[in-house]
Amino acid sequence: MDSIIIKNGHIIDPSLGIDGVGDLVIENGKIKTVKREESGVRGHDKEEKPKTQNSKLKTINAAGLYVLPGLVDMHTHLREPGFESKETISSGTMAAVRGGFTSVCCMPNTDPVNDNETVTEFILRKASAEGACSVFPIGAISKGQKGEELAEMGMMYEAGCVAFSDDGRPVMNSLLMRRALEYSKVFHVPIISHCEDLNLSDGGVMNEGTVSTLLGLSRVPAAAEEVMVARDIILAALTGGRLHIAHVSTEGSVRLIRQAKERGTGVTAETCPHYFSITEEAVEGYDTNAKVNPPLRTQRDVDAIKEGLRDGTIDVIATDHAPHHRDEKLREFDKAPSGISGLETALSLSLKLVHDGILTMSQLLEKMALNPVRIMKLAKGTLHAGAEADVVLVDARREWKVDPERFASRGKNTPFGGLVLRGMPVMTICKGKIYE
Ligand code: DOR
Numbered sequence: 001m002d003s004i005i006i007k008n009g010h011i012i013d014p015s016l017g018i019d020g021v022g023d024l025v026i027e028n029g030k031i032k033t034v035k036r037e038e039s040g041v042r043g044h045d046k047e048e049k050p051k052t053q054n055s056k057l058k059t060i061n062a063a064g065l066y067v068l069p070g071l072v073d074m075h076t077h078l079r080e081p082g083f084e085s086k087e088t089i090s091s092g093t094m095a096a097v098r099g100g101f102t103s104v105c106c107m108p109n110t111d112p113v114n115d116n117e118t119v120t121e122f123i124l125r126k127a128s129a130e131g132a133c134s135v136f137p138i139g140a141i142s143k144g145q146k147g148e149e150l151a152e153m154g155m156m157y158e159a160g161c162v163a164f165s166d167d168g169r170p171v172m173n174s175l176l177m178r179r180a181l182e183y184s185k186v187f188h189v190p191i192i193s194h195c196e197d198l199n200l201s202d203g204g205v206m207n208e209g210t211v212s213t214l215l216g217l218s219r220v221p222a223a224a225e226e227v228m229v230a231r232d233i234i235l236a237a238l239t240g241g242r243l244h245i246a247h248v249s250t251e252g253s254v255r256l257i258r259q260a261k262e263r264g265t266g267v268t269a270e271t272c273p274h275y276f277s278i279t280e281e282a283v284e285g286y287d288t289n290a291k292v293n294p295p296l297r298t299q300r301d302v303d304a305i306k307e308g309l310r311d312g313t314i315d316v317i318a319t320d321h322a323p324h325h326r327d328e329k330l331r332e333f334d335k336a337p338s339g340i341s342g343l344e345t346a347l348s349l350s351l352k353l354v355h356d357g358i359l360t361m362s363q364l365l366e367k368m369a370l371n372p373v374r375i376m377k378l379a380k381g382t383l384h385a386g387a388e389a390d391v392v393l394v395d396a397r398r399e400w401k402v403d404p405e406r407f408a409s410r411g412k413n414t415p416f417g418g419l420v421l422r423g424m425p426v427m428t429i430c431k432g433k434i435y436e
Contacts, residue, residue: 002027002028002029002056002058002432003025003026003027003028003032003056003057003058004025004026004027004057004058004059004060004389004429004432004434005023005024005025005026005057005058005059005060006023006024006025006026006060006062006067006391006393007023007059007060007061007062007063008021008022008023008037008061008062008063009021009022009023009024009062009063009065009066009067009393010065010066010067011024011034011036011066011067011068011383012066012067012068012361012362012365013034013068013069013365013382013383014362014363014365014366014369014370015069015370015381015382015383015384016034016382016383016384018034018036018383019361019362020036020037021036021037022034022035022036022037023035024067024383024391026389026391026429026432028432029388029389029431029432029433030386030387030388030389030432031383031384031385031386031387031388031389031391032385033385034383034385058434060393060427062393064395065393065394065395065426066361066393066394066395066396067391067392067393068100068365068369068391068392068393068394069365069369069370069380069381069382069383069390069391069392070100070101070102070103070133070369070380070381070390070391070392070428070429070430071099071100071101071102071103071346071347071368071369071392072101072102072103072104072105072368072369072372072373072376072378072380072381073096073101073103073104073105073318073319073321073343073346073368073372074105074163074192074270074316074318074372074375074376075105075107075167075192075246075247075270075272075318075319075320075321076092076096076104076105076106076107076318076319076320076321076343077092077106077107077109077168077320077321077322077323077339078092078093078104078106078107078110078123078135079092079110079323080092080110080123080126081110081111081112081119081122081123082110082111082112083110083111085325085410086323086324086325086328086410086411087323087409087410087411088130088410089106089123089126089127089130089131089135090130090131090132091408091409091410092104092106092321092323092343092409093127093130093131093132093133093135094132094408094409095321095323095341095343095344095407095408095409096132096133096321096343097132097133097408097428097430097435098343098344098407098408098425098428098435099319099343099344099345099346099347099425100347100392100394100425100428101133101319101343101346101392101428102133102134102380102390102391102392102428102429102430102431103133103134103135103136103373103378103380103381103390104133104134104135104136104321104343105135105136105137105138105162105163105372105376106123106135106136106137106138107138107165107167107168108137108138108139108140108145108165108166108167109140109145109166109167109168109169110123113140113143113144113145114137114138114139114140114156114161115139115140115142115143115144115145115151115152115156116151116152116155116156117152117155117156117158117159120137120139120156120159120160120161121159121160123135123137124137124159124160132430132435133390133428133430134380134388134390134430134431136160136162136376136378137156137160137161137162138161138162138163138164138165138167138192139151139153139156139157139161139163139164139165140164140165140166141153141164141165141166141171141176141177141180141191142166142171142176142180145166145168145169147166147169147170147171147172147173147176148173148176149176150176150179150180150183151164153180153183153187154183154186154187157187157189161189162189162376162377162378163189163190163191163192163244163376164180164183164184164189164190164191164192165191165192165193165194165246166194167192167194167246168194168293169194169196169198170193170194170195170196170197170198170228171193172197172198174231174235177191177193177231177232177235178235178238178239180241181235181236181238181239181241181242181243182239182241183241184241184242185239185240185241185242188242188377189242189376189377190242190243190244190268190375190376191241191242191243191244192244192245192246193228193229193232193243193244193245193246194246194247195225195226195228195229195232195245195246195253195294196220196224196225196228196293196294197223197224197225197227197228198224200220200221200223200224200227201220201221201224202218202220203218204217204218204219204220204221204224204295205217205218205219205220205291205295205333205334205338206218206219206220206280206283206291206295206296206333207219207220207222207280207283207295207296207297207298208220208221208222209280209297209298211280211281211283211284212280214284215283215284215286217283217286217333217334218334220293220294220295222249222250222251222252222253222297222301223252224294225248225249225250225252225253225294226250226252226253226256229245229248229252229253229256229257230256232245232267233256233257233260233265233267236260236265236266236267237260237263237265240266241266242266242268243265243266243267243268244267244268244269244270244375245257245267245268245269245270246270246318246320247270247271247272247275247294247318247320248269248270248271248275248305248308248314249271249275249294249295249296249297249301249305250294250297250301250304251297251300251301251303251304251305253269254304254305254307254308254313254314255304257269257308257313257314258308258311258313261313268315268316268371268375269308269313269314269315269316270314270315270316270317270318271305271308271309271314271316271317271318272317272318272319272320272340272342272346273317273319273342273345273346273349273350274292274296274340274342274349274415275296275297275301275302275305276302276305276306276309276349276353277302277349277352277416278290278296278302278415278416279296279297279298279299279301279302280295280296280297280298282296282415283295283296283333286332286333287415288329288330288331288333288336288413289329289340289413289414289415289417290340290415291333291336291337291338291339292320292322292338292339292340293338293339306353306358309353309358309359309367310358310359314367315367315371315375316367316368316371316372316375317346317350317364317367317368318372319342319343319346320339320340320342321340321341321342321343321346321409321411322338322339322340322341322342322411322413323339323341323409323410323411323413324336324337324339324341324411324413325410325411326412326413329413339411339413340413340414340415341404341407341409341411341412341413341414342414343409344407344408344409345402345414345416345421346368347368347392347394347423347424347425348400348402348421348422348423348424349416349421350364350367350368351364351394351396351421351422351423352421352422352423354396354423355396355422355423361396369381370382388431388432389429389431389432390429390430390431391428391429392425392427392428392429393425393426393427393428393429394423394424394425394426395423395424395426396422396423397422397423398422398423398424398426399420399421399422400420400421400424401418401419401420401421402414402416402417402418402419402420402421403417403418404417
């Protein structure tokens with residue numbers, strides 16, 4: 001019998017209301033028990049690495065570490081099939097566990113697009129053979145993500161898709177979006193909207209503002225995102241469908257989502273670490289690693305997003321992990337593809353919200369595990385007895401320098417290279433398998 005005992009860690013699990021020092025016992029890949037110490041002594045006072053012994057019973061000393069449910073990323077681009085030079089299911093899931101994630105939901109903008117059950121089944125087969133963590137595919141809303149005709153949502157749902165999205169592109173046709181939201185009610189799954197009015201963004205490559213004027217780059221106004229957020233909220237109210245807004249980047253979007261929630265419209269929303277960590281100024285020097293869609297915005301937007309996370313308007317922190325090949329990012333700014341390789345920096349960047357007192361550790365876990373699981377209806381993100389043993393051990397104080405060359409991801413495209421971050425995952429356990 002394979003057992004792991006993780007001792008004296010500071011266990012936090014918002015799904016169980018646990019926040020204190022204790023021991024976690026794993027048996028045969030499942031959580032067996034969570035035992036809490038009565039003393040209430042906090043466990044992250046001493047800085048210590050987990051110590052492991054080589055036997056069937058593995059004891060891990062987690063004193064000084066947080067012991068948390070494995071993180072769940074509801075917005076990852078794994079690129080396979082079709083773009084294996086950017087990422088594969090194997091390398092992307094390895095990047096996930098390095099970043100503390102034990103489950104990822106992968107977007108359908110592969111080649112071929114995941115718009116039918118054959119592609120969904122391929123992804124699931126590959127993931128179970130080669131994946132380091134659990135993979136949940138997201139199917140396309142429209143055939144070929146062309147925005148013209150609904151994809152076979154029912155067949156993909158049956159094959160294992162947990163949500164639908166044309167991410168990477170918006171659904172410009174409002175009638176098609178209406179139909180997708182109506183179908184979402186049949187399957188009880190979310191429609192994840194990439195909010196961008198293509199006429200307003202007009203091929204722009206960075207945020208519309210003073211920096212774009214200085215750099216002479218074509219511009220994407222905040223309104224390109226906000227008019228689509230408004231449209232989709234209106235369609236969600238009309239249909240009663242389950243709308244989830246992807247990668248929120250502007251103050252106006254946060255306001256619209258807040259108002260919609262106040263009115264009781266069933267909408268949820270995510271942002272990504274880069275939208276609360278850096279601004280459009282990162283593009284200065286024409287750094288293509290800072291080219292992302294939606295684009296990096298202003299300090300005012302960053303502040304609004306932090307407030308949206310604090311007050312619960314934004315439910316989820318997702319990575320929008322978008323790896324690209326080095327050569328593609330070496331092209332001139334206008335021609336380089338958009339995207340940031342985010343799985344391996346997401347937790348550390350998000351821990352800053354805890355260090356700065358914007359979120360508690362438990363609230364951060366709600367955004368990075370519990371809420372994604374609730375929205376996607378996954379049996380994950382909990383340390384409940386009997387659950388698959390998906391656990392991450394985090395040293396919230398250890399400093400490290402981001403070195404993209406050491407990423408497990410094939411995508412080295414990050415604007416955070418060279419930055420010193422505080423806090424990191426030191427061990428990830430997926431279904432009882434240890435990665436350190
Ligand atoms: O920057 C982005 N990259 N935004 C998206 O919506 C798609 C993603 C990609 O697939 O590269």
